[in-house]
Amino acid sequence: xxxxxxxxxxxxASVFGLSQQASxxxxxxxxxxxxxxxxxxxxxxxxxxxxxxxxxxxxxTQRLPAILYYTTYITTQGxxxxxxxVDKGYVGIxxxxxxxxxxxDAFMPYEHDGNDIYDxxxxxxxxxxxxxxxxxxxxxxxxxxxxxTIRNPHPALKTIxxxxxxxxxxxxxxxxxxxxxxxxxxxxxxxLNYKPFPQDxxxxxxxxxxxxxxxxxxxxxxxxxxQKWLQHPAYDNYWKSLTPSPQAYARLNIPVLxxxxxxxxxxxxxxxxxxxxxxxNPKATHYLVIGPYNxxxxxxxxxxxxxxYQIDPVASFNMEEIVFQWFDYALxxxxxxxxxxxxxxxxxxxxxxxxxxxxxxxxxxxxLTFYLSDRKSGESHLLTSQKPRKLSFLRQTVDFAxxxxxxxxxxxxxINDSLNASNGLTFMTEPLNESITISGSFFGQMNASINKRDxxxxxxxxxxxxxxxxxxxxxxIGRASYAKNKSKRQLLQxxxxxxxxxxxxxxxxxxxxxxxxxVIVLNVNKNALEIINYGTGKDVNDExxxxxxxxxxxxxxxxxxxxxxxxx
Numbered sequence: 246x247x248x249x250x251x252x253x254x255x256x257x258a259s260v261f262g263l264s265q266q267a268s269x270x271x272x273x274x275x276x277x278x279x280x281x282x283x284x285x286x287x288x289x290x291x292x293x294x295x296x297x298x299x300x301x302x303x304x305x306t307q308r309l310p311a312i313l314y315y316t317t318y319i320t321t322q323g324x325x326x327x328x329x330x331v332d333k334g335y336v337g338i339x340x341x342x343x344x345x346x347x348x349x350d351a352f353m354p355y356e357h358d359g360n361d362i363y364d365x366x367x368x369x370x371x372x373x374x375x376x377x378x379x380x381x382x383x384x385x386x387x388x389x390x391x392x393x394t395i396r397n398p399h400p401a402l403k404t405i406x407x408x409x410x411x412x413x414x415x416x417x418x419x420x421x422x423x424x425x426x427x428x429x430x431x432x433x434x435x436x437l438n439y440k441p442f443p444q445d446x447x448x449x450x451x452x453x454x455x456x457x458x459x460x461x462x463x464x465x466x467x468x469x470x471x472q473k474w475l476q477h478p479a480y481d482n483y484w485k486s487l488t489p490s491p492q493a494y495a496r497l498n499i500p501v502l503x504x505x506x507x508x509x510x511x512x513x514x515x516x517x518x519x520x521x522x523x524x525x526n527p528k529a530t531h532y533l534v535i536g537p538y539n540x541x542x543x544x545x546x547x548x549x550x551x552x553x554y555q556i557d558p559v560a561s562f563n564m565e566e567i568v569f570q571w572f573d574y575a576l577x578x579x580x581x582x583x584x585x586x587x588x589x590x591x592x593x594x595x596x597x598x599x600x601x602x603x604x605x606x607x608x609x610x611x612x613l614t615f616y617l618s619d620r621k622s623g624e625s626h627l628l629t630s631q632k633p634r635k636l637s638f639l640r641q642t643v644d645f646a647x648x649x650x651x652x653x654x655x656x657x658x659x660i661n662d663s664l665n666a667s668n669g670l671t672f673m674t675e676p677l678n679e680s681i682t683i684s685g686s687f688f689g690q691m692n693a694s695i696n697k698r699d700x701x702x703x704x705x706x707x708x709x710x711x712x713x714x715x716x717x718x719x720x721x722i723g724r725a726s727y728a729k730n731k732s733k734r735q736l737l738q739x740x741x742x743x744x745x746x747x748x749x750x751x752x753x754x755x756x757x758x759x760x761x762x763x764v765i766v767l768n769v770n771k772n773a774l775e776i777i778n779y780g781t782g783k784d785v786n787d788e789x790x791x792x793x794x795x796x797x798x799x800x801x802x803x804x805x806x807x808x809x810x811x812x813x
Contacts, residue, residue: 277303278302278303279300279301279302279303279327279328279331280300280301280302280303281298281299281300281324281327282298282299282300283298283324284296284297284298284346285297285298285299286347287340287364287365287368288364289343289360289361289364290360290364291360293343293347293351293357293361294347295340295341295342295343295347295361295364295365296340296341296345296346296347297338297339297340297341297365298323298324298327298338298339298340299327299336299337299338300324300327300328300330300331300336300337300338300339301331301336301337301374302331305374308373308374308375308376308377309334309335309336309374309375309376310335310336310375310376310378310379310380310403310572310576310577311330311335311336311337311338311369311370311372311374311375311378311379311380312330312333312335312336312337312338312379312380312381312382312572313338313340313362313365313366313369313379313380313381314326314327314330314337314338314339314340314381314382314383314387315339315340315341315342315358315362315365315381315383315387315390315391316339316340316341316342316345316383316386316387317341317342317345317352317354317386317387317436318386318436319341319345319346323339323341324339326339326383327339329565329569333569333572333573334577335380335572335576336374336375338365338369340362340365342354342357342358342361342386342390343357343358343361345436349437349438352436352437353470353473354386354413354433354436354470355389355393355413355487356487358389358390358393358394359390359393359394359395359396359397359487360397362381362390362391362393362394362399363394363397363398363399366379366394366399366401366402367399367401369401370399370401377401378401378403378576379399379401379402379403380402380403380404380405380406380572380575380576381394381402381404381405381406382405382406382407382408382568382572383406383407383408383544384407384408384409384410384504384511384540384543384544385408385409385410385411385511385540385544386411387408388407388408388409388410388411388511388515389407389410389411389412389413389488389514391405391406391407391410392405392407392410392412392488392489392518393487393488395489395493395494395497396488396489396490396493397493398497398499402499403499403575403576404499404500404501404502404571404572404575404576405499405501405502406501406502406503406504406568406571406572407501407503407515407518408503408504408505408515408543408544408564408568409504409505409506409509409511409512409515409540409543409544410503410505410511410514410515410518411511411514411515412488412513412514412515412517412518413484413487413488414477414480414481414483414484414485414487415480415484415513415514415517415731416510416511416513416514416517417511417514418432418474419474419478420513420722420723420749421721421722421723421724421727421728421731421747421749422478422479422701422723422724422726422727422731422734423701423722423723423724423770423775423776423778424457424475424775424776425774425775425776426447426460426774426775426776427774429471429474429475429776430460430461430464430468430471433468433470433471433474434461434464434466434468434471436470437468437470439466439468440466442464442466443464446463446464447773447774448773449463450463450773451648451651451772451773451777452648453790454648454789454790454791454793455789455790456786456787456788456789457475457776457777457785457786457787457788458472458475458786458787475786478734478784478785478786479727479731479732479733479734480727480731480732481732485732488518489518489521491521491524491525492525494521494522494524494525494526495525495526496526497522497526497529498526498529498530499530499575500530500531500532500571500574500575501522501529501530501531501532502531502532502533502534502567502568502571502585503515503516503518503519503531503532503533503534504533504534504535504543504544504564504567504568505533505535505538505543506535506536506537506538506539506540506542506543507535507536507537507538507594507719507751507752507753507754508537508538508539508551508552508659508719509538509539509540509542509543510539510540511540512535512751512752513749513751516533516605516752519531519533519605520605523604531588532585532588532589532590533588533589533590533591533605534564534567534584534585534590534591535589535590535591535592535752536556536560536591536592536599537551537554537556537557537560537592537594538551538560538564539551539552542564543564544564544565545563545564545565546563546564546565547560547561547562547563547564549561551659552657552658552659552717553658553659553660554594554658554659554660554716556594557592557594557595557596557597557598558597559592559597559598559599560592560594560597567582567584570582584599586599586601587601587602587603588602588603588604589601589602589603589604589605589607589608591608591684591752591754592754593682593684593754593755593756594753594754594755594756595755595756595757595758596682596756600684600754600812605685605752608684608685608752608754608810608812609684609685609810609811609812610811610812610813611810611811611812612808612809612810612811613630613681613808613809613811614630614806614807614808614809615628615629615630615672615674615763615806615807615808615809616628616629616630616631616632616633616803616804616805616806617639617672617767617801617802617803617805617806618631618633618672618803619637619638619639619803622672622673622675623673624671625671625672625673625764626639626670626671626672626673627672627673627674627675628672628673628674628763628764628765628807629674629675630674632804633803633804636802636803636804637802637803638694638800638801638802638803639670639800639801639803640798640799640800640801641669641670641769641798641799641801642796642797642798642799643668643700643769643771643796643797643799644793644796644797645771645777645779645780645790645792645793645796645797646790646793646794646796648790650668651667651668651771651772651773652667652668652669652768652769652770652771652772653667653703653768653770653771653772653774653775654667654703654705654720654722654766654768654770655667655772655774656705656717656720658717659716659717660714660715660716660717661707661714661715661716661717662713662714662715663715664707664709664715664764664766666766666768667766667768668768669703669766669767669768669769670766670767670768670801671764671765671766671767672764672765672767673709673762673763673764674762674763674764675762676711676759676760676761676762677757677758677759677760677761677762677763678759679759680756680757680758680759681756681757681811682754682755682756682757682811682812682813683718683753683754683755683757683809683810683811683812684753684754684810684811684812685752685753685754685810685812686719686748686750686751686752686753686810687706687718687719687721687750687807687808687809687810688746688747688748688750688807688808689704689746689747689805689806689807689808690744690745690746690747690805690806691704691744691745691747691767691801691805692742692743692744692745692801692802692804692805693742693743693745693799693800693801693802693805694740694741694742694743694799694800694802695737695739695743695780695797695798695799695800696739696740696795696797696798697737697739697779697780697781697782697797698726698736698737698738698739698780698781698782699724699725699726699736699737699778699780699781699782699785700724700725700737700769700770700778700780700797700799701722701723701724701725701769701770701775701776701778702721702722702723702725702745702747702767702768702769702770703720703721703722703766703767703768703769703770704720704721704747704750704765704766704767704807705717705719705720705721705765705766705768706718706719706720706763706764706765706807706809707763707764707765707766708755708757708761708762708763708764709761709762709763709764710758710760710761711758711759711760711761715764716755718753718755719750719751719753720750720751721747721749721750722770723747723749724778724785725737725743725745728745728746728747729746736782742800742802754812763809765807767801769797769799779792779793780797
């Protein structure tokens with residue numbers, strides 16, 4: 246279970262993807278055509294050394310645009326990204342974040358990247374081989390780094406291509422206030438080059454019931470990054486200062502291409518940047534390509550089979566080819582990539598077609614509203630389009646002291662033969678009378694009363710096809726006390742009916758066939774791979790199994806609803 250968790254896949258794709266991707270590059274000339282400077286040191290304004298690799302084609306004397314790939318990940322083939330740029334007619338630079346390849350004591354994620362990249366670009370722009378134009382691309386942390394430097398962009402930076410870009414504090418290391426250990430602890434452990442954790446670490450921690458803040462000590466490897474992040478459980482000014490301000494978005498007029506995927510765990514952050522850019526700069530030149538891709542597929546080659554699902558043929562291509570077509574457009578006055586027919590370009594799973602829209606909002610033409618009925622529908626309850634005439638509720642009990650069971654939204658594959666509710670409640674519509682196309686992100690509001698002061702909830706959306714298969718669409722997970730304001734915790738009042746809105750869910754587009762049903766699984770998080778919210782109202786990082794006490798008693802009210810976006 247631990248190693249098939251989707252967030253673990255994100256970590257592996259990020260940390261080890263560089264060498265894997267390097268092995269998949271297109272056939273290129275022999276290595277002796279490249280002029281490679283393998284360990285260039287670039288000095289920042291505050292005196293730090295940035296380690297970089299510069300790759301040029303031997304014998305080329307004219308000035309060329311430069312492509313910068315900025316990363317935290319060390320592999321033996323980091324220069325491969327530089328070679329890719331050279332093969333496309335550019336100079337390639339791979340630069341490592343402060344402390345990487347120099348002194349790891351100087352590395353603190355997210356804090357120095359914006360200023361350091363300014364200095365790197367300043368150095369690049371003054372080199373005799375650069376024509377004064379620089380573009381950036383790459384995903385995950387590398388995607389974030391491009392947005393970080395937009396806070397104060399260098400004039401030589403002419404375009405960015407943030408792929409699967411994480412947004413610190415917003416979707417990583419926590420999402421809607423909930424910390425998955427893979428990102429909160431395992432990623433810092435790996436990037437600081439500590440020894441790998443034992444396979445059973447999280448299960449042992451779960452059984453021990455110790456505080457989340459002690460997880461690194463429990464592993465025997467105290468981690469300064471983990472501890473600093475836990476000092477900022479809300480989306481506070483620390484996190485907000487790492488990404489562009491409204492004024493910076495408003496000033497951003499260089500062309501931007503964002504790529505992400507329906508099953509990319511960094512999608513929430515990647516699209517938040519896009520939304521903020523258009524919010525503060527409605528005339529921005531910002532394009533999106535999104536389809537049935539995971540974290541790696543939204544950056545490089547799309548896998549023909551994604552989590553057991555065979556993607557449509559039209560969605561199967563190399564995203565990096567589009568990236569370099571974009572660079573030709575932005576840096577060499579070439580034509581736009583053919584797929585960019587409008588600002589939002591998305592593939593409809595099951596329809597084998599790309600659609601194009603001027604905005605995320607116009608991906609959908611309507612929404613379907615469904616309520617959580619207390620009426621039974623087989624082994625589930627009815628998910629009905631009729632607003633309830635009489636208020637009622639369903640009960641759920643979660644015993645946090647019980648370590649023999651777990652509640653989780655975890656779904657390892659897209660197509661499932663059966664549904665594992667993981668001790669949650671399931672709700673199912675009647676069979677649909679006609680085919681529909683879901684396009685966008687579902688949202689809604691859960692109305693509940695509990696005997697504690699907080700809880701972490703998950704809402705997972707599926708299609709139940711006429712042949713009895715459950716197609717995993719996407720999920721929401723979030724802390725109830727941050728549902729109305731990610732920056733300020735608002736505890737629930739025990740015994741009072743409370744509204745818990747949710748809207749930061751994943752965009753997806755899928756053709757839903759006639760006769761299918763929509764299914765949601767509603768649950769409260771309690772598992773070994775994520776922080777456990779015991780509901781006391783204290784800092785969740787400090788709660789232990791001793792805070793479990795009486796089980797959590799929930800009344801889920803039947804005026805709770807979800808809204809599903811559809812398009813014609």
